[in-house]
Amino acid sequence: MATVVRGERVPFGPIANDISGPARTHRQVGGNGVCRWKMLMNGMHLEGEWNCVEYVVIEPGGSVGEHVHLRTEEIYYIVSGQAVVTMDGEEIAVRAGDLVTTPIGSAHSIANRSDEDMHFFVTEVFPGHGPAAAPARLHVPDLLGAGAGTRVAHVDLTPHFTGDWRQFRLLDLAAGDSVEEEVPADRSIVLHVLEGTAVIHVAADAYAGGPGLSVAVPPKYAHRLVNTGAGPLRVISTEVGVA
Template identity: 30%
Template sequence: MPGELLVADLDMPSSVYGVHGAAGLTRWRSLAGGKGLRGPYEAVEWACVPPGGLSGEHLHSRTEEVYVLLTGEGEAILNGSPQLVRAGELILTGLGATHGLRNVGNEPLSWLTLEVPAPRTVALARPQRMETMSMQVPDGKAKVVDLGRELDVDPRPVLEGPLRRIRMLQVAPGMSLDLTGRDYEHTVFVLEGRGSAVAESVTVPVRQGTAVTTSGGEDLRLVADAEGLRVVCASFEISLPPLEGGGVR
């Protein structure tokens, strides 16, 4: 059965101070949330910090997370170790890992956040499984991957949850690209260009900064205008039944 199509852009982001205990300003925008999706997913968000800005170091005790770096240069702190990162790279943070991110460049540092509950978190939310699951958070893995070079990344085994692929996709001018909704939900974020996102239920225009998220069972076609489209696409497997009432919150 077709699902919903969630469309958001970067107009009117929120100003947030003190993210993860760090002083300073973060610009933030929610692009999709758990209750709008059929899989047990947490959030798709956009964030941006100015030069010198910081997203504070913190432990992932319940969720797994990917940062898709969109603009700028930064220093990621992964399990206590610093690593220089830049636009076009992914920061993969597994359950039990710590991460933080500082803008060390001269322009805004922005990224997409893809956050999902880890499998043990979903299992612990089901009362019949609690007695068989350990409450101890494992020592987590964290890794930086160059999406701009690899173009198609499987985030496993750093992540164990439903996020299966992260791709950099190019749609040539006047051409189209189809994404199947069978067993998957997709989030597409437009990096460059203009065009349309076409689903069974609706056709919507897209441009730089537009995010389109399918909600299970909905095939999606991306159609590029004369300038073409360059997008990031994250694909989530939804073979497991969702929790009653929506995603884990």
């Protein structure tokens, strides 16, 4: 969230990070085995009620133990592999492309019972008021539809949470395609590259990279996403409101 300095709100500029150099954690939150974890964005440096943006890899046989968020709401996006999420005692099999919503107060864990690494992207946001919604799982690529060229899947996060979540998008760009947008004044976004090679232009800066590149774009900033590779480019976008 923006910082107040001598009584005035001071906004931040763009942020770029990637998934290199993660910490190695053992028995994360009381789970089993080994995870590789990295915080990509700290909410104190983002506009809006973000708490954090993280990237986690669970090695085979590993898990993040059961826990309850009392101060934040959360989404998981499964980047690759498969896992089992246990949500309020119910086991849910998840795979690449699944978006899992965790309302405040829900007990949850995630375990990798396969023989390959499982990667997932995490966003936590501070809650608002009112009753919590039920947890949900959506397979976002199913929402892309058919056709060539740029395709975009939209998930409205508003009904799933009490906090000021807006929408989650999956952008699929063909080779040579680009998308140019301006972030509205009432929200900020984080873009994260899943597949392919991209350049993300924000104002006068350009951030180039492949899978794992993350860029936070503040309100009212224009940005341009360009597929610079020979194959498809897939990027997820998470939007959170700015009061």
